[in-house]
Amino acid sequence: MDNATNFISIEGLKFFGKVNASISHEIKNILAIISETAGFLHDLTDLAKQGEDLKLSLLESCSESIAEDIQRGFDTIKQMNQFAHSVDVPIKEIKIFETVELTVKLSNFLSFSSKVEIENGDKEDKPVLTCPFLMESLIYQILLFVYESTGPDGHVLIQFDSQKKDGTSLIISTPTNFILDGFPTPDIQRAAKFLGFELNINSSNQKLDIWVPYVSKEIVALEKELQINLKS
Amino acid sequence: MKIILVDDEQKFINMLAKRLTMRGIQADVVFTGRDAINRVKDTAYDVAVLDVKMPGISGIQLKKELKSIDSDLKFIFVTGHGIASRSEANMIEEDLYLSKPLDIETLIKKLNKIIKTG
Numbered sequence: 001m002d003n004a005t006n007f008i009s010i011e012g013l014k015f016f017g018k019v020n021a022s023i024s025h026e027i028k029n030i031l032a033i034i035s036e037t038a039g040f041l042h043d044l045t046d047l048a049k050q051g052e053d054l055k056l057s058l059l060e061s062c063s064e065s066i067a068e069d070i071q072r073g074f075d076t077i078k079q080m081n082q083f084a085h086s087v088d089v090p091i092k093e094i095k096i097f098e099t100v101e102l103t104v105k106l107s108n109f110l111s112f113s114s115k116v117e118i119e120n121g122d123k124e125d126k127p128v129l130t131c132p133f134l135m136e137s138l139i140y141q142i143l144l145f146v147y148e149s150t151g152p153d154g155h156v157l158i159q160f161d162s163q164k165k166d167g168t169s170l171i172i173s174t175p176t177n178f179i180l181d182g183f184p185t186p187d188i189q190r191a192a193k194f195l196g197f198e199l200n201i202n203s204s205n206q207k208l209d210i211w212v213p214y215v216s217k218e219i220v221a222l223e224k225e226l227q228i229n230l231k232s
Numbered sequence: 233m234k235i236i237l238v239d240d241e242q243k244f245i246n247m248l249a250k251r252l253t254m255r256g257i258q259a260d261v262v263f264t265g266r267d268a269i270n271r272v273k274d275t276a277y278d279v280a281v282l283d284v285k286m287p288g289i290s291g292i293q294l295k296k297e298l299k300s301i302d303s304d305l306k307f308i309f310v311t312g313h314g315i316a317s318r319s320e321a322n323m324i325e326e327d328l329y330l331s332k333p334l335d336i337e338t339l340i341k342k343l344n345k346i347i348k349t350g
Binding site: 024026113 | 333
C-alpha cells in the first residue's frame with residue numbers, strides 16, 4: 001500500500017469510522033443525561049399532583065443541567081461538523097493549532113483518553129499546506145499511542161515551537177515515563193512520510209517531537225497524485 | 233432490592249439513582265471500576281449495572297472481578313456504544329443488555345426479572 005491514495009482510502013476509512021463511533025457514543029451519553037433529567041422532572045410533577053411540595057431548587061438545578069448538556073451536545077456537533085469538512089479539499093492550507101485542538105477534542109471522546117493540555121506559546125496560529133484529513137488521522141493515531149502509555153488518569157502536554165522559519169515542532173510530553181514500545185507503527189510512519197512530517201522520540205526527557213513543515217516536497221507530490229487520482 | 237450503578241457519566245447515574253430510589257430501589261453509585269470493586273468487597277448487592285466502556289477497565293473485565301468477589305451478584309450492562317466485537321457480544325449474551333438513553337421502567341422490569349430467574 002505504498003500509494004498514498006490507497007493508504008488514505010483504507011486507513012482514512014478506519015479513522016473516519018473510529019471517530020464517528022466515539023462521537024455517537026458521546027451524543028448517546030448526552031441524550032441519556034437529558035433523558036434522565038427530564039424523567040426526574042416528570043417524577044417530581046407526579047409527586048406534586050399527589051400533593052407533595054415541589055422544590056424550586058430542584059427545578060432550577062434540573063433546568064441548569066439540561067442547558068449544560070445541550071451546550072455539550074452543540075459543542076460535540078460543532079466538532080463533528082469541523083471534522084466532516086476536513087475532507088472537502090484534499091490539500092489545503094490549515095492552521096496548525098486549530099487542527100491539533102480539534103484532533104485532541106475528537107480523541108478525548110475515547111474512554112481511555114488522558115487529560116490533554118495544549119499550550120500555544122506562539123501568538124500566531126501558523127498556516128501549513130497539508131492534507132487535513134491525513135494530518136488529523138496521524139495526530140489521532142499518535143495520541144492513541146500516548147494514551148495507552150499514560151492511561152485515563154494521565155496528563156499529556158502539547159506545545160508548539162515555531163522558532164525555525166520553515167516549520168513548527170509539535171512537542172508531546174508527559175510528566176511520567178513514556179512507554180512507546182512499537183512506536184511508530186508502520187501506518188504512523190507511512191502517514192508521516194506522505195505528509196513530509198518527521199517523528200523524533202526523545203525517551204530521556206520523555207518527549208515526542210513531530211516536525212511539521214509549512215510546505216514540504218512530499219505534500220506537493222501528494223497533491224499531484226491526489227489530483228490525478230481524483231480526476232480519473 | 234439493592235443495586236450498584238457503575239458509570240463514568242456521573243450526572244447520568246446520579247440522576248438514575250435518584251429516580252430508582254423514588255421507586256423503592258436502593259441504588260448506590262460509583263464512577264470507576266476500582267471504586268466498584270472496593271464497594272462490592274464491603275457491601276452485598278443483588279445486581280450491578282455496569283457501563284460497557286469505562287476509563288481504565290471495561291464493564292466485561294469488571295464483571296469478572298466483581299464475580300470473583302461475590303459469585304451471587306447479577307449483572308446488567310448499559311452502554312452508549314453498539315457491541316464492538318463478537319467476543320463482547322458472547323460475553324454479554326448471558327447477561328441483560330440495555331442501550332442508552334434508558335427507559336427506567338424497562339430497567340426495573342429487567343432488574344426484577346434477573347432477580348427472579350436467579
